[in-house]
Amino acid sequence: MRILSAPLLPLLVTFIPPHVTRAQTTSVVLPFRRTFSLSVSASPIILSLPAQNEPYWLSVALCGAILPYPRFFVSNESDVTLPGPGGVQGSQTGEELNLDEGLITYRAQMSSGGALAIWPSSGAGANWTIDVAAIQDDFPTHRRLSQLPLLGDTSATRALIFSPPFFTRETQEPIFPNYTFQDAIPSVPPIPSSAEPNTTLLLFPTANANATVWLTNSACALTSKLGGVMTTTATRTVYRDSSGWRRQWFVDGLSASTNYTAYVIENNAQVSGPSYLRTKSDSFPCPLAHSIPYCPEVSYAVPLPAPPGSATSYTDDNIPQDIKA
Missing domain, CATH: 2.60.40.10 (Immunoglobulins)
Incomplete structure (x- = not known):
């Protein structure tokens, strides 16, 4: 049997995808905001997204620079309940969302519902804290x-x-011929x-x-x-x-x-x-x-x-x- 050299062992640990067991699902009702804790050995966090005729904002803020970062997958199809990376038992097709300096904002079009799944990455030295919000408004809850x-x-x-x-x-500008000056x-x-x-x-x-x-x-x-x-x-x-x-x-x-x-x-x-x-x-x-x-x-x-x-x-x-x- 071939023995891997020491420098390769961390890479192997990091990239082996987790096995999905007892994943817990949270149902989202708009407006929604909740903070989650995710450990490296946990099942993915799954949020069941509501069906809405109008689009709404989904936003995610990662609350600490624990490397490697978790991965985020979303689906706008009601029959895809666990979007995730390929090759992982139980995961289905979905769109991966990338963090932008700790933030994800996503304009959700969910006429029949959907799901957001947050997957732990192997090799992290601590738990992740993640702030998730969904709102039907002009702007997302989390934003720059x-x-x-x-x-x-x-x-x-x-x-x-x-x-x-x-x-x-709101101020009303004076107009001719009646000009009123502001008080001292x-x-x-x-x-x-x-x-x-x-x-x-x-x-x-x-x-x-x-x-x-x-x-x-x-x-x-x-x-x-x-x-x-x-x-x-x-x-x-x-x-x-x-x-x-x-x-x-x-x-x-x-x-x-x-x-x-x-x-x-x-x-x-x-x-x-x-x-x-x-x-x-x-x-x-x-x-x-x-x-x-x-x-x-x-x-x-x-x-x-x-x-x-x-x-x-x-x-x-x-x-x-x-x-x-």
Whole structure:
């Protein structure tokens, strides 16, 4: 009998397809979102997809860079209940879906139903965590947002960062002959509570990016890798400009003269970023000013002495009265 050399053994272990036993099926009812754990020795995860006259979005986010990645197969035929790779006992024909930096989005056309199967890959050193969603909407639940986080400014150890706008107020432009000027302090109606997403800022040294971030389209992967980088933050929702409402973060505890990368996560599913910023040197003297209602776009370093007391920035509460006047 021929004995395989040691370098070939891992390859053999990796590419032998699993034997299908006791596969569990989850029925999907729209809207659907659930997190699954898949071990290397488990049967595939099977989702029975609903029949719909109109197309809907299926999205999958891989929550960790455990190599080799699992494989994803979909079928839009009701009689194909276990799409999968060829040569595996029990699997049927299906379309393989490929991860794009940790994310799959698929426009499902399921007039008679279908199935999504997630197959483990042999040789992985840990379990995979997978976030799956299905929704009949204009956009998938998991996606990369087109707009980036916005930098206000930085000091040596602090930064002002804004999320992309998530709600825009409809405004009526004045027309001839009746021109009405805006008040000195703009009157902004409150944002509907249903319009404000759950937002999280992830900020980390850019030097660590290549070693830390692989699955940059996956919100859960970014959060699990990068959570807790910042030491102190203060957040508020602001109507900064005509683009609409944003989430504002005042970040403290950064390192001077350091490049940082920022991502914003919305609803634990949508990814905005990356945006890049650099803190000033230790000798930079100017504090940051922000949250001034009569100048909502002020979010930058100002040539003033250090803020009074224990304050770390200037806001409407402590900015000098002669500047207000």
